[in-house]
Amino acid sequence: MELRAVRGMKDILPEQAARWQRLERTFRELVGRYGYGEVRTPLLEPTELFVREIGEDTDVVSKEMYSFERHEDSLTVRPEGTASAARAYVQHNVAGVEPVTRWFYIGPMFRAERPAKGRYRQFHQAGCELYGDVGPASDAEMIGMCAELVTALGVRDFVIHVNSIGSGPTRARYRDELTRFFEPHRAALSEDSQRRLATNPLRILDSKDPRDRELAATAPSVVDVLAEEDAKHFDGLRRHLDALAVPYHVDPRLVRGLDYYTRTLFELKITTGELGAQDALLGGGRYDDMIGNLGAKRPVPAIGFAMGIERILEVTAREEARIGPACYFAPMSEEATTRALLLAQNLRQSGHWCEVDGRGLSVKAMLRRADGLASRLAALLGADELATGTVTLKDLGRHEQERVPTTQLAEAVARRLAMPPLAAEEKAVDRG
Numbered sequence: 001m002e003l004r005a006v007r008g009m010k011d012i013l014p015e016q017a018a019r020w021q022r023l024e025r026t027f028r029e030l031v032g033r034y035g036y037g038e039v040r041t042p043l044l045e046p047t048e049l050f051v052r053e054i055g056e057d058t059d060v061v062s063k064e065m066y067s068f069e070r071h072e073d074s075l076t077v078r079p080e081g082t083a084s085a086a087r088a089y090v091q092h093n094v095a096g097v098e099p100v101t102r103w104f105y106i107g108p109m110f111r112a113e114r115p116a117k118g119r120y121r122q123f124h125q126a127g128c129e130l131y132g133d134v135g136p137a138s139d140a141e142m143i144g145m146c147a148e149l150v151t152a153l154g155v156r157d158f159v160i161h162v163n164s165i166g167s168g169p170t171r172a173r174y175r176d177e178l179t180r181f182f183e184p185h186r187a188a189l190s191e192d193s194q195r196r197l198a199t200n201p202l203r204i205l206d207s208k209d210p211r212d213r214e215l216a217a218t219a220p221s222v223v224d225v226l227a228e229e230d231a232k233h234f235d236g237l238r239r240h241l242d243a244l245a246v247p248y249h250v251d252p253r254l255v256r257g258l259d260y261y262t263r264t265l266f267e268l269k270i271t272t273g274e275l276g277a278q279d280a281l282l283g284g285g286r287y288d289d290m291i292g293n294l295g296a297k298r299p300v301p302a303i304g305f306a307m308g309i310e311r312i313l314e315v316t317a318r319e320e321a322r323i324g325p326a327c328y329f330a331p332m333s334e335e336a337t338t339r340a341l342l343l344a345q346n347l348r349q350s351g352h353w354c355e356v357d358g359r360g361l362s363v364k365a366m367l368r369r370a371d372g373l374a375s376r377l378a379a380l381l382g383a384d385e386l387a388t389g390t391v392t393l394k395d396l397g398r399h400e401q402e403r404v405p406t407t408q409l410a411e412a413v414a415r416r417l418a419m420p421p422l423a424a425e426e427k428a429v430d431r432g
Contacts (some may be wrong), residue, residue, distance in 0.1 A: 006121070018323065066111075104129075106125070138303060167262050170226050193209065193211075201314060202255050242283070262289060264286040287302050327352060328373060330379070346410065381389045
């Protein structure tokens with residue numbers, strides 16, 4: 001019997017993990033410059049947390065969560081990061097210590113949805129949450145940070161969609177407007193949207209069913225029914241985005257798939273068509289009611305976003321320069337292997353990635369392996385090198401070699417690594 005990973009889940013092998021690590025490192029460094037610190041929450045949370053905050057009528061809760069009962073507890077493997085972070089924020093009374101708090105998270109999430117390009121049942125998100133600032137300036141700063149982030153990750157062709165769904169009074173008025181609009185067309189809606197017409201008609205605007213999308217395209221705009229304070233907040237957001245020179249598109253049909261949002265919504269979408277209809281790389285919005293709903297001593301405004309790591313990697317899967325060992329040791333005898341182990345250990349303590357080939361193969365085979373690993377240098381140790389206390393250091397990036405005393409190997413490796421390797425055309429000329 002051949003065992004495979006569960007459908008919709010995938011292994012990340014070392015050569016792939018290197019790209020993940022570079023993405024995560026870029027994310028951590030960039031959001032750190034904006035003052036965000038890392039929070040790590042459990043994979044398992046009470047099911048009630050997600051039912052209450054995401055919304056029982058959403059696809060996430062009604063169709064996609066992995067939930068189970070164990071030891072009289074109803075548990076769910078987290079499908080997203082915001083509710084978990086908010087639960088931790090309230091549980092640890094962070095609002096009583098810091099008036100404005102900035103958190104980020106990176107980790108796996110789980111949804112039992114249909115796998116698609118860049119979309120898996122175990123997927124990974126990186127996101128930020130900002131608590132305690134109700135003003136539109138914080139919204140604009142976060143959206144600008146998202147644009148800076150995806151640009152740093154190598155994404156160039158994207159557009160940022162923004163909208164406002166207002167606060168409580170606006171949403172109630174807009175629900176009534178949508179109900180009056182969709183009711184005469186009930187029979188033309190999908191079964192899910194017919195049900196949502198009675199429970200939450202805003203969900204119809206988020207439907208992916210072509211029948212619903214055609215009708216939603218002509219539905220009333222929420223921007224036209226914004227309450228005065230909501231409209232003022234949205235105007236402020238656009239003014240700040242303009243000042244920051246962040247390109248954006250006002251999209252009155254934008255409705256995120258979770259019920260906890262208020263006022264500002266945004267999505268960053270790729271425009272190259274590489275991901276088909278699932279073109280959003282990241283999205284988020286304001287959720288000013290969640291902290292109060294979770295039992296905080298006072299309401300706390302909040303805004304956050306999450307980006308799909310697999311989706312970002314999917315659209316930045318261009319050819320990258322391979323990174324291999326700094327030095328690959330090719331010893332030609334048992335005694336040479338012992339010496340190579342000691343020299344490699346010393347180089348590692350200097351911060352270099354080294355590997356020792358202890359298989360007893362020919363020099364040609366070991367050099368072929370060094371080249372296959374994209375090693376920059378190869379250190380040859382034979383009888384002559386052992387007798388003279390030296391190493392033959394081959395610079396595979398420049399087609400050069402030199403005999404180096406073992407006492408000066410670390411300096412020689414550092415010097416060689418500081419030299420740029422030959423370009424492909426230079427290598428061709430060098431080979432004659």
